[in-house]
Amino acid sequence: LQFLRNLPKIELHAHLNGSLNIDSIRELAAKVYGVQTKEFSTLCERFIKFEKGAKLDDCFEKFGFVHELTSTKEGLEYATELVIRDFAKDNVIYVELRTTPKANGNMSRRSYLDTVLGVIKNKSDLYKIKVKLLPSINRAEPVAVAEETVALAVELATIEPEIIVGIDFSGNPNQGNFKDFIPVLSKARNHGLKLAMHCAEVDNPVEIREMIRFGMSRCGHGTYLSDSGFEHMKEENIPIECCLTSNVKSGTVANIGAHHLKQLMATCAPKVLCTDDSGVFDTTLSDEFFLATESFGLTKSQCIALTMEAVEHAFATREEKLMLKMQIYKYTRLQN
Numbered sequence: 001l002q003f004l005r006n007l008p009k010i011e012l013h014a015h016l017n018g019s020l021n022i023d024s025i026r027e028l029a030a031k032v033y034g035v036q037t038k039e040f041s042t043l044c045e046r047f048i049k050f051e052k053g054a055k056l057d058d059c060f061e062k063f064g065f066v067h068e069l070t071s072t073k074e075g076l077e078y079a080t081e082l083v084i085r086d087f088a089k090d091n092v093i094y095v096e097l098r099t100t101p102k103a104n105g106n107m108s109r110r111s112y113l114d115t116v117l118g119v120i121k122n123k124s125d126l127y128k129i130k131v132k133l134l135p136s137i138n139r140a141e142p143v144a145v146a147e148e149t150v151a152l153a154v155e156l157a158t159i160e161p162e163i164i165v166g167i168d169f170s171g172n173p174n175q176g177n178f179k180d181f182i183p184v185l186s187k188a189r190n191h192g193l194k195l196a197m198h199c200a201e202v203d204n205p206v207e208i209r210e211m212i213r214f215g216m217s218r219c220g221h222g223t224y225l226s227d228s229g230f231e232h233m234k235e236e237n238i239p240i241e242c243c244l245t246s247n248v249k250s251g252t253v254a255n256i257g258a259h260h261l262k263q264l265m266a267t268c269a270p271k272v273l274c275t276d277d278s279g280v281f282d283t284t285l286s287d288e289f290f291l292a293t294e295s296f297g298l299t300k301s302q303c304i305a306l307t308m309e310a311v312e313h314a315f316a317t318r319e320e321k322l323m324l325k326m327q328i329y330k331y332t333r334l335q336n
């Protein structure tokens with residue numbers, strides 16, 4: 001495990017509000033809101049507790065807890081820093097954070113994104129980590145909200161092209177209709193933004209076909225892809241973002257042994273290991289690698305190869321990819 005902890009890692013699928021771990025939530029509550037009660041601790045425990053047989057729908061209810069803490073500028077600012085800090089602590093050297101801009105009495109969607117961007121700009125060097133931002137479309141919200149999000153992303157990407165590099169399509173897959181979002185997703189793509197799409201997270205063959213036809217740069221989860229779906233992803237070099245703990249805890253795969261990572265490894269199909277929501281699912285990227293080694297017998301060199309593969313699929317520039325590969329290579333050479 002120590003080798004995996006120290007391995008410089010690449011995180012490509014991390015939702016900001018889902019990535020606050022329990023200690024950071026307590027820290028955030030205490031520092032920004034002065035909350036340190038026993039009741040709050042109990043709420044935190046409940047946040048990461050999953051009953052056997054939990055359903056994907058149950059998971060989405062958990063986010064409300066963190067969303068309350070990040071509903072002010074100060075809360076969001078500190079939460080973003082804590083998430084960046086926690087990834088860096090786990091030796092993640094590059095992370096693509098996704099987050100849904102939210103409007104409330106305290107913030108507009110623009111100020112939400114400005115706040116997160118500000119922290120990324122000011123704190124990445126401090127924690128020695130490269131951070132990108134993918135504004136998220138929540139498919140459970142109206143298309144008009146997605147249109148605002150994409151318009152903001154397009155505008156902000158002209159100001160911070162090195163940080164805003166794509167759009168995430170997420171939210172409860174049992175809600176909303178993918179087809180309705182095609183025009184707005186096309187707009188994002190036509191403006192040069194990459195698309196990371198939650199696809200085949202639930203068994204909905206019609207929608208899966210529509211998504212595949214539309215195309216994407218990376219596929220989130222891909223749990224319910226058919227054999228021909230997996231083949232298509234391989235042919236098009238579209239990686240599946242595999243989130244082992246998330247898929248098991250939310251019940252989208254029956255057990256870890258049944259996870260499609262096994263098949264992806266066996267067929268040399270493109271794949272990346274990711275955390276999804278390291279806070280909610282109480283994991284780290286090192287833990288995910290460890291779980292993969294325990295469950296599928298991955299060797300050290302396969303773990304290094306997976307990390308290098310993640311660099312290839314990152315929404316980063318060629319120069320950035322070269323730097324990341326050098327960092328990984330330096331570490332692995334020291335180990336030999």
Ligand code: 5GP
Nearest residue numbers: 015016017018063099100170171172173198
């Ligand atoms: P946020 O966008 O608030 O920073 O992160 C939490 C949000 O990300 C959730 O409310 C949900 O919309 C989305 N999300 C987090 N995990 C998942 C997941 O596993 N599947 C999907 N489809 N959406 C997710």
